[in-house]
Amino acid sequence: MAAxxxxxxxxxxxxxxSGLLKLGLQDDGSLEVPPGDPGSPxxxxxxxxxxxxxxxxxxxxxxxxxxxxxxxxxxxxxxxxGDLIEVAREDGTxxxxxxxxxxxxxxxxxxxxxxxxxxEGSELRLITCDGYNPATGQFDDNYVVYAELVT
Numbered sequence: 654m655a656a657x658x659x660x661x662x663x664x665x666x667x668x669x670x671s672g673l674l675k676l677g678l679q680d681d682g683s684l685e686v687p688p689g690d691p692g693s694p695x696x697x698x699x700x701x702x703x704x705x706x707x708x709x710x711x712x713x714x715x716x717x718x719x720x721x722x723x724x725x726x727x728x729x730x731x732x733x734x735g736d737l738i739e740v741a742r743e744d745g746t747x748x749x750x751x752x753x754x755x756x757x758x759x760x761x762x763x764x765x766x767x768x769x770x771x772x773e774g775s776e777l778r779l780i781t782c783d784g785y786n787p788a789t790g791q792f793d794d795n796y797v798v799y800a801e802l803v804t
Contacts, residue, residue: 654705654706654742654746654748654775654802655705655706655744656702656703656706657703657705657742657743657744657746658675658697658703658742658743659673659697659703659704659710659712659740659741659742659743659748660672660673660741660742660743661673661740661741662695662712662738662739662740662741663738663739663740663741664732664736664737664738664739665736665737665739666731666732666733666736666737667728667729667731667732667736668728669725669726669727669728671694671695671714671725672694673694673695673696673697673712673740674687674694674695674696674697675696675697675699676696676697676698676699676713677698677699677700678700684698684711684713685698686713686715687713687714687715689715689718689719689724690718690719691718691719691720691722692718693715693718693724693725694714694725695712695713695714695725695726695779696712696713696714697710697711697712698711698712698713701769701778702775703742704740704742704748704750704775704777705740705742705746705748705775705802706775707772707773707774707775708771708772708775708776709768709769709770709771709772709776709777709778710740710748710775710776710777710778711768711769711778711780712740712777712778712779712780713779713780713781714726714779714780714781715781715782716729716781716782716783716792716796724781726779726781729755729779729781729796729798730755730783730796732752732755732798733752734751734752734753734754735751735752736751736752737749737750737751737752737803738750738751738752738777738779738798738800740777747804748775748777748802748804749802749803749804750775750776750777750800750801750802750803751800751801751803752798752799752800753799753800753801754798754799755796755797755798755799756796756797756799757783757784757794757795757796757797758794758795758796758797759784759793759794760792760793760794760795761793763795768780768797774801774802775801775802776799776800776801776802777798777799777800777801777802778797778798778799778800779797779798779800780795780796780797780798781795781796782794782795782796783795783796
């Protein structure tokens with residue numbers, strides 16, 4: 654597919670729908686994340702391919718919001734191989750992806766090349782926090798869903 658900015662995301666298997674913000678990098682070089690307020694949308698990392706282009710398009714969303722309410726990606730772990738993810742694009746088309754797998758990674762050992770590296774086909778990565786540590790009140794891990802373009 655030709656490049657076209659993503660506008661919204663739908664994941665019917667987990668009842669997730671969201672508009673998409675545009676996200677870049679923070680001053681320290683880490684990925685910018687969407688706001689953490691209740692009801693905040695997911696975001697597309699603008700330095701990644703647009704969904705449907707060759708390579709791994711990257712979408713980020715919160716597992717929960719400030720105060721602990723569920724975030725847009727609260728149920729990513731419930732996705733199974735074959736579940737569909739639809740990304741509506743600015744040009745009026747939709748890129749539809751099928752989930753292949755999900756993986757949990759420690760933030761201090763995140764496999765950047767596996768997640769962000771070039772791919773032969775059009776792929777999608779959904780990334781959220783995981784591994785809540787009640788002692789620190791922080792998330793020690795990330796959860797990544799890997800999906801491939803089907804239409």
